[in-house]
Amino acid sequence: MPDPATAPRTLRLSPRDNVAVALDTLPEGSRVDGLVIPARVPRGHKFALAEIADGAPILKFGQIIGFAAGAIAPGAHIHVHNVALHDFDRDYAFAADARAEVPLPPEAQGTFAGFRRSNGRTGTRNYLGILTSVNCSASVARFAAEHLQRAGVGEWFPGVDGIVPITHGTGCGMAAKGEGFEVLSRTLWGYATHPNFAAVVMVGLGCEMFQIARFKAEYGVEETDTFRTLTIQDEGGTRRAVEHITGALREMLPAANALKRSQRPLSELVLALQCGGSDGYSGLTANPALGVASDLLVRHGGTSILSETPEIYGAEHLLTRRAATRAVGEKLVARIRWWEAYTARNGGEMNNNPSPGNKAGGLTTILEKSLGAAAKGGSSTLNAVYEYAEPVTAPGFVFMDTPGYDPVAATGQVAGGANLICFTTGRGSAFGCKPTPSIKLATNTDVYQRMTEDMDINCGDVLDGVPLERKGEEIFDLLVRVASGERTKSELLGYGDAEFVPWQIGAVM
Amino acid sequence: MPDPATAPRTLRLSPRDNVAVALDTLPEGSRVDGLVIPARVPRGHKFALAEIADGAPILKFGQIIGFAAGAIAPGAHIHVHNVALHDFDRDYAFAADARAEVPLPPEAQGTFAGFRRSNGRTGTRNYLGILTSVNCSASVARFAAEHLQRAGVGEWFPGVDGIVPITHGTGCGMAAKGEGFEVLSRTLWGYATHPNFAAVVMVGLGCEMFQIARFKAEYGVEETDTFRTLTIQDEGGTRRAVEHITGALREMLPAANALKRSQRPLSELVLALQCGGSDGYSGLTANPALGVASDLLVRHGGTSILSETPEIYGAEHLLTRRAATRAVGEKLVARIRWWEAYTARNGGEMNNNPSPGNKAGGLTTILEKSLGAAAKGGSSTLNAVYEYAEPVTAPGFVFMDTPGYDPVAATGQVAGGANLICFTTGRGSAFGCKPTPSIKLATNTDVYQRMTEDMDINCGDVLDGVPLERKGEEIFDLLVRVASGERTKSELLGYGDAEFVPWQIGAVM
Numbered sequence A, B: 001m002p003d004p005a006t007a008p009r010t011l012r013l014s015p016r017d018n019v020a021v022a023l024d025t026l027p028e029g030s031r032v033d034g035l036v037i038p039a040r041v042p043r044g045h046k047f048a049l050a051e052i053a054d055g056a057p058i059l060k061f062g063q064i065i066g067f068a069a070g071a072i073a074p075g076a077h078i079h080v081h082n083v084a085l086h087d088f089d090r091d092y093a094f095a096a097d098a099r100a101e102v103p104l105p106p107e108a109q110g111t112f113a114g115f116r117r118s119n120g121r122t123g124t125r126n127y128l129g130i131l132t133s134v135n136c137s138a139s140v141a142r143f144a145a146e147h148l149q150r151a152g153v154g155e156w157f158p159g160v161d162g163i164v165p166i167t168h169g170t171g172c173g174m175a176a177k178g179e180g181f182e183v184l185s186r187t188l189w190g191y192a193t194h195p196n197f198a199a200v201v202m203v204g205l206g207c208e209m210f211q212i213a214r215f216k217a218e219y220g221v222e223e224t225d226t227f228r229t230l231t232i233q234d235e236g237g238t239r240r241a242v243e244h245i246t247g248a249l250r251e252m253l254p255a256a257n258a259l260k261r262s263q264r265p266l267s268e269l270v271l272a273l274q275c276g277g278s279d280g281y282s283g284l285t286a287n288p289a290l291g292v293a294s295d296l297l298v299r300h301g302g303t304s305i306l307s308e309t310p311e312i313y314g315a316e317h318l319l320t321r322r323a324a325t326r327a328v329g330e331k332l333v334a335r336i337r338w339w340e341a342y343t344a345r346n347g348g349e350m351n352n353n354p355s356p357g358n359k360a361g362g363l364t365t366i367l368e369k370s371l372g373a374a375a376k377g378g379s380s381t382l383n384a385v386y387e388y389a390e391p392v393t394a395p396g397f398v399f400m401d402t403p404g405y406d407p408v409a410a411t412g413q414v415a416g417g418a419n420l421i422c423f424t425t426g427r428g429s430a431f432g433c434k435p436t437p438s439i440k441l442a443t444n445t446d447v448y449q450r451m452t453e454d455m456d457i458n459c460g461d462v463l464d465g466v467p468l469e470r471k472g473e474e475i476f477d478l479l480v481r482v483a484s485g486e487r488t489k490s491e492l493l494g495y496g497d498a499e500f501v502p503w504q505i506g507a508v509m
């Protein structure tokens, strides 16, 4: 028997898999997992757990990453020399792997302590928001929030989590119709109605392209006790606009402060899945562990949103197979085609193929690479596909089309209604968000230790033998606690006032 | 003699003009400017000051706005019915109207009290800056600035105007080369070296597309006592990064605080011309008055930057004629062609033609409309054309290609080195900027009175008879005082922490 303390470590990501990953280099002749390794397997690379016949699928994450090009012996190194993709990458196989998901019976479904809103949605936080239609009103929004902060609102109204100015760089110098305008409209609408806001004031300059009056008309918004709008020009300048906002918020604060959390079913959680600053461990530790938590949430009737289209590009077949219906799969493919046109007209191209560095690190195919990112979404059936910032209404596992860039991706998901974010990072992102709390998962122990004050959970211990199932349950437990009010690291640090970045599509004029 | 109190008001914008504008409706048979009006001239429309022969140029702002289509009688209404453009709009006439400008003799040139920097440039303010390479470090920059503010830096170091976090929404999820990347590089370089900063700390996350190490290599930047860089990932998280920044700034503060203003020639002023929220008066009052001030600054050897390419589109002939050389004119035309491609690939088109509303208000041709915007640039010879955020090195009147959108346009001009901004507004912009002070000129008395706390000068009194020359001198005097330290309205209100918006070109991925 090899000494367990010095034996090379290996990781099998799913019980269905016929390959495992060597976490340490496997020398020729070494014995692991009951096999003798016929030839050296570099660290991070894969080896066969059993004989694989010529043409048979190679399974990692329980899913196909390629097909054997020739028979593969047990223990053999598996990489570009003996893996092919055939025509898999041209077959969307819509809904081929769809499963009728069986949620837990109601009595077994969990609960969290949330803020039930009058529109039927549930918040995990209780903020007041100051939305802005244009950069030209950003400072006024901030002045109003700072004024109330200085006046001690936090102490007088401890039931309110804070007053959040939602500022950005766009809203004018843009076409008044088309994709760019619609994306901004949906985003602001999603924030205006977000359940983590008890009430919202929206402020514009007055002459901007993004007209608040038009916005209200298009979405059928009325001025209410919890939604008020104004413009700096109508008010007669900065000071009066700030006074109007602080006056409105002072009227809103007592009612917001009186709101209490109540026990709500986990089906009211909408989880945004995110990764940023990925590394070679993302696909082995934090992402699959988050996938376990996502599947658990789906079993409890909740919603989980995978996004970041550029990172699944070229491997959309993995999701179309899992689509609940052909229509869902086709909507995803339509977004893929849109991205090809978007990058082409901007002089670039979509390419998520493994780079030479990826391949040296052990990633063999585009499917394997994208599965590392998509592993966050677990293995649940894909119930719906949304465009950026569209309201997410389907339960279960869904996809929202966003860029991979973290603040832009998260802004779209939050606009869609996400009341929780779970963010994996290998390089060490410091991301935080308001009004939605963001939990950060380190993919490796080194980054967790270096950035402990920014990281909520270390998933690096998966490499030391902590089972993915147990790690996923740990994440799930924290999700429920954070949904119920426990502060994340990024909340304790004060993040979230600078990370609202709506996707800007189109010319700035 | 008509009663001067009730006589209709008229405005002639240049002594060269053969038309004037009716500020009040001129009834048939009324007498103004020594003429009898043969037929009604609506308010805001033009009338002939003398007989104009068929085909002769119509001059407003001292420049050609079109040609008489048939002979025009003195006092006659001049509009689309009797004005044509012929082929003027296809003739760039490069440098046809260039003049060798004669600056004032050195002993007659004015001075201001500025901060002379070691790189030979001169600041009008003395800030410390915290630059960010990416949105992912925006919060850290703000935390550091807030920390020092709470610690009372303002009281201990009264010679420093403040600590400015320069945050934005981009820096990652973008192509690592090409126009978008270069624009961001130039912009950050321009801020990093801006003379209104005594010293700068630049902070990144670490894994972003915009790598600080590459930026330093490309611009040959060294770490010095007044320029330091770091990343959150290298420091080991948010708290340590904030400590690093505040520590660096604490070391920089005493030297910055010790700097004193000294008398410097006005040739060291670089004025950014801006307008936002324009109205029908912009081209009659604030813009031409600012043009007078711009010409004065040029006579004193200073630099004045006109921008906002979409607003001169279709009337670039006005600037190519004034270009110092054919090469300068051709560079402008190249940018015009670039804009046509930029908007086309984004599904739009360039169009600055007078709208039906413009025409009803009295604007006859695209030349006249664009002259209203370009009037800010006075009548000086165009010495150079710059791309967005390029360092402005030529003295005199220059053009920088920017969008019209205020924060994006001003960000490019400031990156180019502008140490003053003068901003005209008719609807009532509340714009402010750091590190460059922004003077706001109201185009009409009504907006000035409604937003007095935001407006530095009322140009509406030009309509009441204040000569443009005198208004221009009033603006020029304020420019010099503000350059020497007098606070603008937007500075008193605290603007400038949310208005850094680099031009984002290309796909967000």
Ligand SMILES: [Ca+2]
Residues within 6 Å of the ligand: A275, A276, A277, A278, A308, A311, A404
């Ligand atoms: Ca990612």
Ligand SMILES: [Ca+2]
Residues within 6 Å of the ligand: A274, A275, A276, A277, A308, A404, A405, A406, A409
């Ligand atoms: Ca991301």
Ligand SMILES: [Ca+2]
Residues within 6 Å of the ligand: A167, A168, A498, B167, B168, B169, B498
């Ligand atoms: Ca900002």
Ligand SMILES: [Ca+2]
Residues within 6 Å of the ligand: B275, B276, B277, B278, B308, B311, B404
């Ligand atoms: Ca303008």
Ligand SMILES: [Ca+2]
Residues within 6 Å of the ligand: B274, B275, B276, B277, B308, B404, B405, B406, B409
């Ligand atoms: Ca503008």
